Amino acid sequence: MLLRVALSLCVTAGRVSHKDLRKVSLRGLGTMEVLGTSQNNTTTDSTGASTDGVTTSTTTPANTSQAGTAEPGLLPGETVVREGKAAILFPSANEVFYNPVQEFNRDLTCAVITEFAREQLSQRGVRIVVPGEKERVVVCLSDDKHSSENQETGDGQELLKDAGNGNGTGNGNENEKKDGDGKEEESFITASVGEKCEQGLSVLEGLAASGLRSVRFALEVPGLRSVTANDFSAKAAALIARNAQHNKVAHLVQASQRDASMVMYEARGRNQRFDVIDLDPYGSPSPFLDAAVQAVSEGGLLCITCTDMAVMAGNSGETCYSKYGSVSIKAKSCHEIALRIILHSLDQRANVYQRYIEPLLSVSVDFYIRVFVRVRTGQAKVKNSASKQALVYHCAGCGSFHLQRMGKKMSHGNNMKYSAATGPPVGTSCEHCGQRHQLGGPLWAEALHDVGFVQRVLSAVSGNPSRFGTAKRIEGILSMVTEELPDVPLYYTLDHLSSTVHCNTPPMLQFRSALLHAGYRVSLSHACKNTIKTDAPPRVLWDIMRGWEKANPVKRERLSETSPAYQILTKEPTLQACFDVREDANPQSRKRHLVRFQENPQANWGPKARAKAGGGGISLELEDKRKKFQGKRKNAITDSAQLKNFPCKRFRKGTCTQGDKCCYSHGLESAPGEADKME
Structure with a gap:
């Protein structure tokens, strides 16, 4: 009975056909061979889904001849990795880099590009059709928790129209002529996934490796004209072409073996630019940013990943400056600082060519950061860029910070006047603890996200949860993003505030309530747990901590007179803090128990080793080295x-x-x- 249900689900989802069905993968139930008797269990995370949402099947020379147990067209020793709707072939020697941890990255990118395509192509008379959109609308309208979100964003009717444009549900012909208001829509062209749209978007993946991301774009994102999957490695380019042929998307995905920067530099012409450029390098993307801001079309989308978080989070400020033109500092808000560093670098490089950026979504998850920005052209708007950047003064003692804008703009009627900023905003030492300040930046000081765009992506993902394997995590993170204060850069952490004054940590809801009672705004941040993002000045935060310490006193005789805790607690508060819990202190994402800060579902959950040109079993080699040298100098002599x-x-x-x-x-x-x- 269970096998019949599994077969029905897979055929209904369109991922496999009756003829070619060889294996059924049920999330959380393991992998069952249709013609065999073996079962392989997979670990599950707290949401009940597979830890990485990836099903793998491997063929070896010993079992390639077994009927029904191997993927058609596999060579001996090859591995098939299934993610989303793609089935990617990998050589057994791991000659091409692949990291299953970043499935969330790829799922989120597909969701963002889909909404970007919906917005862009509607202006060209093209309407996209996403599989499962009718199911998504039904779920949203019948669920009380999500109905309010659809009403606020105004997407309910639009999504209902898109869902009925023909996705194999039986209502396609009728709704192709009429929209939700009964108006004729014969002038619109329908674009479906896997089909080439002549008026669609052109996409470039500059560092494609196996081509997994590009193949998923072709199979899951509608309204594409072409997808260029480029890689400098000859083996990677050959594998990209083979994977495109294997997934039957060779009419959309073109393999390219060139330097990524040269591909983008040669596409700087107005009619040659790409609508979407995706850069996901191993390490820093800084060598490709100059070419990327020139090669993207007017209003086009840049998708950038940075995995060099050690540099951007403050361990090597001088290296960060050489790569991004900004000095990173060690602070509790280092993950958001990293986001603002890459946005500053992108905007600065775009300004050289009279262009500027508009961030759509910026997230910090796992071991990397990911930003989605729109690039536009306009000399008048470029003049505003100086006032969008800021230096940060960070106290080395108590962690208080102040921002100093790089420029100032004032409006005079219909004109804008620009001048140098005045400062600094702090004295020679911190007014709260007497310690020195560290100077970091420049940073992007404007909003990290376009809340309206994020809400549309969130509505699409939450209404169609079967589309992505990491849909629950995407919903949780995007919900937190929409709750963040858009005009408040950086944040504090509650545990750091309490450790500074050596007292026990107040409950999050009570501390947030104290800020709300004082008349200030407060929110969480998706980048870190226990964060306090507020427009209250640092003196208000320390007054609240003084009030909490009075109710939960510490032994001040143990404090050094030069310590930040002594300097802060010996001052009388000017604000009388009220810790009565307010209803609005608890955010909706917390009330709904969304997956906000996912724990690592398995060991070694993080960045993988860089792929080598000659292959040679990289993973096994590194694993053997770890076992050989682990604890070599830490074993104490007991004999x-x-x-x-x-x-x-x-x-x-x-x-x-x-x-x-x-x-x-x-x-x-x-x-x-x-x-x-x-x-």
């Missing part, structure tokens, strides 16, 4: 026979009382005064 080779220092001083039981040597060479006699 007493080995310890007897070392002289006893206490015996040399005449203070050892262990006698023969001492584990160290009491030989003549260790006798008291022996060293003096040798001298």
